Amino acid sequence: MSLDSYFTALASAQSGAQFTSEVQSAAAGINADLLKVAVEIVLNGDDSASVEGEQATALKAGFEFATKVVKMLEKEPGQQEMLTLYKYFKQARGEKPAEPSFYQIESKYKYNAWKEISHISAAKAQASYIKEVAALIEKIGTRSA
Numbered sequence: 001m002s003l004d005s006y007f008t009a010l011a012s013a014q015s016g017a018q019f020t021s022e023v024q025s026a027a028a029g030i031n032a033d034l035l036k037v038a039v040e041i042v043l044n045g046d047d048s049a050s051v052e053g054e055q056a057t058a059l060k061a062g063f064e065f066a067t068k069v070v071k072m073l074e075k076e077p078g079q080q081e082m083l084t085l086y087k088y089f090k091q092a093r094g095e096k097p098a099e100p101s102f103y104q105i106e107s108k109y110k111y112n113a114w115k116e117i118s119h120i121s122a123a124k125a126q127a128s129y130i131k132e133v134a135a136l137i138e139k140i141g142t143r144s145a
Contacts, residue, residue, distance in 0.1 A: 003039065006134035007032060009069055009142060010062075018144045019072055026061075026068040034058040042127040050123035063092055063126035066133040074141040084132055087113040091125035 012018035013027035031054070038055035039062065051059055070085065077085070087110075090097055097114050100107035117125065
């Protein structure tokens with residue numbers, strides 16, 4: 001899985017050539033080289049993989065940028081793709097969704113999706129979110145503004 005589409009979007013946002021000012025602002029100051037290394041280390045590591053220092057900072061900023069870019073997709077992702085984004089988003093932020101009651105079907109799907117990956121590190125979830133966003137950019141494309 002290539003992350004090229006994500007890093008192309010990052011470069012476009014940093015240069016001001018594409019996206020809204022909010023997305024451009026989220027991209028500002030991200031060291032793409034450090035981010036690439038951090039994502040590679042974490043994705044190639046085990047479920048507890050993490051990075052420290054400047055790499056951790058770059059990974060967190062890259063994740064926050066990805067949360068903004070996902071709103072710029074040409075169209076809304078499918079339900080399964082949204083569920084995948086949801087579970088990684090929650091884990092990356094250290095948020096545990098409330099356990100739903102029997103009748104809350106949609107909440108149950110979200111909770112169960114999160115529970116599948118609840119054992120992974122926040123860094124792994126951030127890198128996985130970035131990877132999913134890259135796949136969606138390739139599949140769906142993005143709006144420029």
